[in-house]
Amino acid sequence: MLKEYFKDNLNSFQSKTEIQKLTFYPMMFQAARVMRITGILNETYINRHNGIDSEKIASKLNLPHYGVKVLLEVSLTIGLVFLKEEGKYCITKMGYLLLNDKATIVNLNFSHDICYKAMYHLEESIKKKKPIGLKEIGLDKYSTIYPGLSELPEPIKTSWFEFDHYYSDIAFPEALKIVFIDKPLHILDIGGNTGKWSMACCRYDKNVRMTIIDLPGQLDSAKENIEANNLQNRIFGKAGDVLSNNLKLPADFDTIWMSQFLDCFSEEQIVKILTNICNEMSVNTNVFILELFWDRQKDLAAAYCLHGISLYFSAVANGNSKMYHSKDFYKLIEQAGLKVVSDTDHVGEFHTLLKCKKVF
Numbered sequence: 501m502l503k504e505y506f507k508d509n510l511n512s513f514q515s516k517t518e519i520q521k522l523t524f525y526p527m528m529f530q531a532a533r534v535m536r537i538t539g540i541l542n543e544t545y546i547n548r549h550n551g552i553d554s555e556k557i558a559s560k561l562n563l564p565h566y567g568v569k570v571l572l573e574v575s576l577t578i579g580l581v582f583l584k585e586e587g588k589y590c591i592t593k594m595g596y597l598l599l600n601d602k603a604t605i606v607n608l609n610f611s612h613d614i615c616y617k618a619m620y621h622l623e624e625s626i627k628k629k630k631p632i633g634l635k636e637i638g639l640d641k642y643s644t645i646y647p648g649l650s651e652l653p654e655p656i657k658t659s660w661f662e663f664d665h666y667y668s669d670i671a672f673p674e675a676l677k678i679v680f681i682d683k684p685l686h687i688l689d690i691g692g693n694t695g696k697w698s699m700a701c702c703r704y705d706k707n708v709r710m711t712i713i714d715l716p717g718q719l720d721s722a723k724e725n726i727e728a729n730n731l732q733n734r735i736f737g738k739a740g741d742v743l744s745n746n747l748k749l750p751a752d753f754d755t756i757w758m759s760q761f762l763d764c765f766s767e768e769q770i771v772k773i774l775t776n777i778c779n780e781m782s783v784n785t786n787v788f789i790l791e792l793f794w795d796r797q798k799d800l801a802a803a804y805c806l807h808g809i810s811l812y813f814s815a816v817a818n819g820n821s822k823m824y825h826s827k828d829f830y831k832l833i834e835q836a837g838l839k840v841v842s843d844t845d846h847v848g849e850f851h852t853l854l855k856c857k858k859v860f
């Protein structure tokens with residue numbers, strides 16, 4: 501656990517600064533985003549050696565000088581730009597990250613396109629334990645975001661999938677090495693989403709067969725990707741809801757894979773899903789769980805992002821899940837009749853890979 505969480509870190513002066521920053525976070529967030537998408541921030545990068553004034557940027561980008569000046573002045577205080585001399589703006593390291601860093605861009609688009617308007621409903625979502633913010637992305641006919649993933653309008657859809665994939669993609673190469681130590685022949689990829697993991701497994705090992713279990717809409721999208729990659733003879737699909745009482749798992753699997761999946765469910769639901777799986781396991785079955793635990797992160801930036809994602813679960817995704825503390829998660833695994841036999845942190849950068857067995 502990060503040591504910062506065990507103390508009141510800030511002195512009085514820092515506390516006053518930080519709390520005032522917080523009171524304007526939503527506006528500063530939008531200012532930073534607009535700096536990026538209008539090209540103003542890019543101008544401060546192109547002209548980083550001598551700096552550039554607001555008039556030049558306004559005329560080059562054909563934007564009202566008033567707006568450019570407001571955003572540049574505000575960006576001084578956010579920390580996106582600094583002054584080379586009075587009136588001449590130059591990009592900072594933070595500004596450079598906003599312009600070019602993949603994680604920053606993916607997080608920013610996710611926050612803006614999926615979460616920003618929905619967060620207006622956080623209070624009601626928390627009180628009702630329902631994702632009231634779903635209506636802001638057009639999915640209020642569903643009780644969670646998942647049945648509607650394939651129907652999301654653009655740019656919301658692209659932002660959601662780029663966000664999801666950004667994190668799992670980093671972890672997959674290292675996870676493959678661990679999962680294939682026992683030479684699995686048939687892996688169930690539960691919550692397989694677009695089929696990326698299943699396709700990666702087939703490329704990694706020519707002998708493995710995969711079955712993806714996902715909700716019907718998402719499974720159709722996965723099938724398209726699998727056919728486009730000509731892997732339909734090795735990757736099969738089973739449409740189903742893991743929360744239903746009648747979902748039957750295929751008979752002959754030796755490995756179960758769940759990546760960024762169980763965090764989509766409440767504690768009670770996780771125990772139910774794992775118990776159902778446990779009932780179908782033999783002594784040789786391996787269950788691999790790839791998760792992001794906020795207490796296992798190397799730095800505050802990573803833990804901060806995970807806590808932001810918890811709020812997405814509260815107000816948009818389902819109203820009842822979150823990013824978990826690893827100790828809470830261990831308890832759920834044990835309640836379901838499983839035990840963790842190996843625990844690997846920082847797979848990729850942020851994930852923990854748990855290998856579990858049934859307790860007989």
Ligand SMILES: C[S@@+](CC[C@H](N)C(=O)[O-])C[C@H]1O[C@@H](n2cnc3c(N)ncnc32)[C@H](O)[C@@H]1O
Binds near residue numbers: 715743759760
């Ligand atoms: C966050 S995505 C994880 C995607 C992928 N495993 C990865 O690591 O990138 C969660 C997936 O679980 C699926 N899912 C959510 N609720 C489900 C349910 N009740 N039954 C089956 N699949 C579900 C979603 O459709 C989605 O594809």
